[in-house]
Amino acid sequence: MPAPDDGRLRLTILGGYLGSGKTTWLRHQLFEGAFGKAHILVNEAAETPVDDTLLSSQAAGLTMLSGGCACCTGKDDLVAALRTLCDLRSRQRPEERDTGQIVLETSGLADPAAILDAIRQDSVLVHHIRVAEIIVLVDAMNAAEQLRTEYLGRAQIEAADRIILTKVDAVPDTVLATVVATVRHLNPGASVEAAVKGQPFSLPDLPAVPPYDLPRLADGGAPIQPTKIDIPDDVDWATFSVWLSALLYARGDDLVRVKGVFETPAGPLLLQAVRKSVQPPELLPPEAAHRQNQIVFIGRGYNGDDLRRSLAYFTHG
Numbered sequence: 001m002p003a004p005d006d007g008r009l010r011l012t013i014l015g016g017y018l019g020s021g022k023t024t025w026l027r028h029q030l031f032e033g034a035f036g037k038a039h040i041l042v043n044e045a046a047e048t049p050v051d052d053t054l055l056s057s058q059a060a061g062l063t064m065l066s067g068g069c070a071c072c073t074g075k076d077d078l079v080a081a082l083r084t085l086c087d088l089r090s091r092q093r094p095e096e097r098d099t100g101q102i103v104l105e106t107s108g109l110a111d112p113a114a115i116l117d118a119i120r121q122d123s124v125l126v127h128h129i130r131v132a133e134i135i136v137l138v139d140a141m142n143a144a145e146q147l148r149t150e151y152l153g154r155a156q157i158e159a160a161d162r163i164i165l166t167k168v169d170a171v172p173d174t175v176l177a178t179v180v181a182t183v184r185h186l187n188p189g190a191s192v193e194a195a196v197k198g199q200p201f202s203l204p205d206l207p208a209v210p211p212y213d214l215p216r217l218a219d220g221g222a223p224i225q226p227t228k229i230d231i232p233d234d235v236d237w238a239t240f241s242v243w244l245s246a247l248l249y250a251r252g253d254d255l256v257r258v259k260g261v262f263e264t265p266a267g268p269l270l271l272q273a274v275r276k277s278v279q280p281p282e283l284l285p286p287e288a289a290h291r292q293n294q295i296v297f298i299g300r301g302y303n304g305d306d307l308r309r310s311l312a313y314f315t316h317g
């Protein structure tokens, strides 16, 4: 049953691991009007010139939070952005006010529970913002690997009110059944739904199977870091894409997420990969073009200079 309108702004926290499909899902919901005239806050693990382009056309307002992950290093920026929205609302006359809905797309490295704590512990926000729902997307294709190795992936699921399995079009029912059993095991209280590229998808009747046998994991290990690489102007799309394929083939387990915009004669291309799986590039509107091609790599076990050297060696020998 929806909570009564108590005059506070309603915040939906949209979480999920790196590349789980948050932007794709949110873009679709905004297009369908699911959140009404919502103000969108997007927290990227690294500043990438991508998500604002994809979401801005559908949102009532959009704030990018690029100063670090909103559950830890970027917490102050998140609190400040939410306070600004509260302040704006308090200065509006009742007839000027919109639905008061905010959606925060967290970075794939954020723990939604820590964000909830930050809001509840802030003396202003606690009176002006109500966290309506924590939605966590789980990538059915990569869940087995992520949940075995990443403590954070499990913590995100545990924090959810509503879990949405994504990429269910890309897995057989046997895998889907195990992913469903695993998320229900990790969080028996959350509802479990599915989506394909943002569209709701009815879960089929699935065989009763046990959840993944997940090893004990401690919070910690080498941190996952974002690294932004400027691509030199003389590296063209064909050369870059061959280098990237080779890199992901060799290091796809360390490079969890790749994302960026690459200018080509056809227009700016949105480039995305989640672990070893490279998505077909998407042609973006011309205004998404940037002076410099930049790609963000998110992973562990390498540094930016390794990647720059590898690209230089590949292109110039």
Ligand SMILES: Nc1nc2c(ncn2[C@@H]2O[C@H](COP(=O)(O)OP(=O)(O)OP(=O)(O)O)[C@@H](O)[C@H]2O)c(=O)[nH]1
Pocket: 016, 017, 018, 019, 020, 021, 022, 023, 024, 025, 107, 108, 166, 167, 168, 169, 170, 195, 196, 197, 198, 257, 259, 272, 273, 274, 279
């Ligand atoms: N096959 C398939 N691919 C999907 C689906 N949802 C998202 N994708 C693809 O998965 C990739 C990552 O999607 P995003 O929406 O950018 O994921 P994200 O969670 O916002 O990524 P980060 O912000 O980097 O954590 C993109 O290439 C999407 O096209 C789906 O339901 N099915």
